[in-house]
Amino acid sequence: MIGHRKDLLGIEDLGVDEIVSILDTARTFREVLDRPIPKVPSLRGLTAANLFFEASTRTRLSFELAQKRMSADTVSFQSTGSSVSKGETLKDTARNIEAMGIHLVVIRHQSSGAPHFLARNLDASIINAGDGTHEHPTQGLLDIYTMREKKGRIDGLRVAIIGDIMHSRVARSNIWGLTKLGASVTIAGPATMMPAEVERFGVTVAKSVEEAIEGADVVNILRIQLERQRAGLYPSLREYARVYGVTKERLAGARPDAIVMHPGPMNRGVEIAQDVADGAHSVILEQVTNGVAVRMAVLYMLAGRDVPAEPSSEPAPVPPSAPGRAILEAKR
Amino acid sequence: MSRAETAGRDPAIRPICLKGGRILDPSRGIDRVQELWLDQGRIAGLGEDAPAALRSRSDVEVIDVSGAVVSPGWVDIHVHLREPGQEDKETIETGTLAAARGGFTTVACMPNTDPPLDDRPRVEYVIRRARESGHARVLPIAAVTRGQAGEALTDIEDLVLAGAVAFSDDGKPVRNAEIMRRALELTRPLGVPVIQHAEDPDLKGSGVVHEGWTSTRIGLKGIPDVAESVMVARDALLAELTGGRVHVAHVSAARSVEIIRKAKARGIAMTAEVTPHHLVLTDEAVSGYDTNTKMNPPLRSTRDREALIEGVVDGTIDCLATDHAPHTEIDKDNDFDSAPFGIIGLETALGLYLKALVEPGHLTLPELLLRMTRKPLEVLGRRGGTLEAGEPADVTVFHPGERWTVRAAESSSRSHNTPFDGWELSGRIWLTIVGGQVTWREQAALASGR
Numbered sequence: 001m002i003g004h005r006k007d008l009l010g011i012e013d014l015g016v017d018e019i020v021s022i023l024d025t026a027r028t029f030r031e032v033l034d035r036p037i038p039k040v041p042s043l044r045g046l047t048a049a050n051l052f053f054e055a056s057t058r059t060r061l062s063f064e065l066a067q068k069r070m071s072a073d074t075v076s077f078q079s080t081g082s083s084v085s086k087g088e089t090l091k092d093t094a095r096n097i098e099a100m101g102i103h104l105v106v107i108r109h110q111s112s113g114a115p116h117f118l119a120r121n122l123d124a125s126i127i128n129a130g131d132g133t134h135e136h137p138t139q140g141l142l143d144i145y146t147m148r149e150k151k152g153r154i155d156g157l158r159v160a161i162i163g164d165i166m167h168s169r170v171a172r173s174n175i176w177g178l179t180k181l182g183a184s185v186t187i188a189g190p191a192t193m194m195p196a197e198v199e200r201f202g203v204t205v206a207k208s209v210e211e212a213i214e215g216a217d218v219v220n221i222l223r224i225q226l227e228r229q230r231a232g233l234y235p236s237l238r239e240y241a242r243v244y245g246v247t248k249e250r251l252a253g254a255r256p257d258a259i260v261m262h263p264g265p266m267n268r269g270v271e272i273a274q275d276v277a278d279g280a281h282s283v284i285l286e287q288v289t290n291g292v293a294v295r296m297a298v299l300y301m302l303a304g305r306d307v308p309a310e311p312s313s314e315p316a317p318v319p320p321s322a323p324g325r326a327i328l329e330a331k332r
Numbered sequence: 333m334s335r336a337e338t339a340g341r342d343p344a345i346r347p348i349c350l351k352g353g354r355i356l357d358p359s360r361g362i363d364r365v366q367e368l369w370l371d372q373g374r375i376a377g378l379g380e381d382a383p384a385a386l387r388s389r390s391d392v393e394v395i396d397v398s399g400a401v402v403s404p405g406w407v408d409i410h411v412h413l414r415e416p417g418q419e420d421k422e423t424i425e426t427g428t429l430a431a432a433r434g435g436f437t438t439v440a441c442m443p444n445t446d447p448p449l450d451d452r453p454r455v456e457y458v459i460r461r462a463r464e465s466g467h468a469r470v471l472p473i474a475a476v477t478r479g480q481a482g483e484a485l486t487d488i489e490d491l492v493l494a495g496a497v498a499f500s501d502d503g504k505p506v507r508n509a510e511i512m513r514r515a516l517e518l519t520r521p522l523g524v525p526v527i528q529h530a531e532d533p534d535l536k537g538s539g540v541v542h543e544g545w546t547s548t549r550i551g552l553k554g555i556p557d558v559a560e561s562v563m564v565a566r567d568a569l570l571a572e573l574t575g576g577r578v579h580v581a582h583v584s585a586a587r588s589v590e591i592i593r594k595a596k597a598r599g600i601a602m603t604a605e606v607t608p609h610h611l612v613l614t615d616e617a618v619s620g621y622d623t624n625t626k627m628n629p630p631l632r633s634t635r636d637r638e639a640l641i642e643g644v645v646d647g648t649i650d651c652l653a654t655d656h657a658p659h660t661e662i663d664k665d666n667d668f669d670s671a672p673f674g675i676i677g678l679e680t681a682l683g684l685y686l687k688a689l690v691e692p693g694h695l696t697l698p699e700l701l702l703r704m705t706r707k708p709l710e711v712l713g714r715r716g717g718t719l720e721a722g723e724p725a726d727v728t729v730f731h732p733g734e735r736w737t738v739r740a741a742e743s744s745s746r747s748h749n750t751p752f753d754g755w756e757l758s759g760r761i762w763l764t765i766v767g768g769q770v771t772w773r774e775q776a777a778l779a780s781g782r
Contacts, residue, residue: 111667112551113621134551195548
């Protein structure tokens with residue numbers, strides 16, 4: 001369904017069919033990951049570059065792993081400082097990528113819209129791995145994938161998103177995807193971190209964490225970043241934890257079978273209590289595993305079309321489920 | 333050359349007769365088809381009022397401008413010419429050529445050059461460079477504070493004697509209310525305004541776009557409208573206290589328009605300008621992260637845009653000004669946060685003003701021209717903006733109905749940073765005349781006679 005799409009820049013741009021198609025494809029790849037040799041040739045001959053202009057462990061590893069499991073050649077770059085301070089503009093970065101003949105670019109950047117800039121300037125497929133405070137579409141997709149696996153549906157699901165909505169690209173990607181698929185989303189967080197006109201996303205803004213969690217099927221907890229305190233957006237970690245931290249007591253208002261999610265890395269004891277993070281409702285580690293499968297699906301759907309047509313000499317992988325087989329074989 | 337700043341009468345300048353055009357002089361309510369005669373760098377008269385001796389001369393350049401409008405030369409009191417120090421973005425020569433091409437005969441340039449125009453030699457430098465290389469009259473605006481650092485006032489009276497027409501730390505606000513108060517007290521007897529880039533730096537923070545649904549949706553840091561409005565309110569009170577004149581640069585927010593309207597009603601000496609882009613675009617234009625939609629103040633909401641138009645119509649906003657702000661492609665072709673604020677505006681001004689104000693019927697053409705000629709000069713406390721005999725022969729001839737397509741790469745400015753590339757606009761400049769000398773001539777539209 002996203003065969004015609006060159007880039008994945010945000011879930012806002014995706015149609016419902018495209019989202020569902022990614023989720024279905026991800027399930028196929030999730031099966032691949034459970035095989036004795038979890039590797040398919042879908043991206044053989046293609047080169048992927050992971051450009052991380054902002055620190056990341058989980059997302060970068062997840063993308064690298066997804067690429068290796070699909071037989072792509074992979075190069076990665078991480079810069080904790082700003083590229084601008086080193087005197088190179090994003091335009092020059094783009095030109096360098098072009099000169100190296102890279103097919104797939106995964107980019108994380110501190111400036112919202114940076115992946116869009118690369119997408120305009122490059123023929124390569126661009127995947128947004130988090131841009132500023134805009135979107136983090138593969139995180140949104142893996143969250144939604146996990147919810148669908150656990151709950152069997154998205155339509156009609158009650159999802160609470162708690163924390164710093166304003167600065168959260170995870171929140172935006174979740175909100176776009178969930179509302180498109182028919183979930184009812186309630187958000188809660190400090191007024192200083194609630195962006196202007198947020199209700200236009202089609203979400204309900206709760207007055208308190210308790211109100212947001214009440215009757216929820218899913219509680220997705222956002223990471224609070226320490227630099228926001230320096231910016232004066234909340235008085236202290238203690239205050240934040242008291243008012244917005246998701247504790248066992250607060251979670252009691254959710255449905256008994258509710259799941260608890262967090263995109264990581266967690267500030268245990270701040271936005272999420274220890275016993276919630278490790279408790280029976282938590283699916284946080286499953287999110288991580290699912291992340292690899294979802295990223296494989298996205299890589300496959302963006303770049304799979306470019307796989308060279310000559311037959312593979314490698315042994316065929318263990319056949320997956322029927323629709324999955326069709327997807328994997330059509331492109332070999 | 334001395335096309336710009338032609339002070340007195342210059343017999344060496346060949347007389348011109350503009351024939352067949354619709355004379356529109358809003359300063360005197362004139363709207364009729366008549367000849368306009370120019371001689372020795374001055375307006376000689378309309379039709380029969382021109383001296384008979386002139387009309388019988390054989391060396392007059394007669395230019396047939398039938399179908400076009402003949403207006404007093406246009407004035408833009410907010411441009412950045414970038415010289416000295418940022419000649420890669422613009423020079424006085426290229427910036428004033430863009431002005432001439434856009435129909436402007438006079439521009440006032442902002443002092444945020446490198447170094448800033450904060451002392452006499454620097455102001456004199458700009459005046460000299462304008463004489464040497466300018467295609468328009470250049471009125472320098474000097475900095476309010478040394479180095480535009482917001483701390484120590486410049487030598488205000490000496491700068492006025494050197495030729496500064498106003499004071500501004502544009503690009504930055506005068507943040508300290510005490511310094512603003514002193515600047516207003518010192519400028520008041522000199523009859524020049526302090527032009528305020530009204531913005532509370534703390535409320536602006538690291539914002540890059542209007543704070544609203546668009547900033548929320550695309551994840552860019554917002555600048556709330558009140559970042560501007562609180563400063564406008566503060567300055568209105570300081571103007572009332574001191575009797576000094578505050579001119580609010582590039583008003584962008586509905587709340588600011590409201591405050592200025594109330595200030596004027598109280599008799600406070602506050603004036604204001606608005607840019608073409610704030611009249612035409614809203615923050616929705618930023619959705620694709622095009623850095624040519626990044627300017628400060630930012631493009632705001634539809635409600636703000638409508639309030640700005642209302643403000644222009646009822647006179648709350650006195651005049652129009654482009655905030656022509658050239659930046660190189662290297663500066664602008666970057667991610668949104670890294671790119672500088674600002675767009676060029678001189679060559680697209682007419683088309684956008686017509687589109688925003690005249691085509692929808694908010695203003696008549698004479699009402700628009702008043703806000704591009706007499707009004708901006710009044711803001712600076714200067715005369716002019718009229719086709720009265722004896723005045724400097726600054727004239728703009730244009731055809732309001734002719735359509736053209738904006739080609740950013742073909743701009744006369746050294747920079748091409750405009751969000752209007754590819755737009756089809758009405759209004760073509762046929763002829764720009766400064767002190768009786770042609771600074772821009774649209775060859776295709778004009779056939780020179782005799």
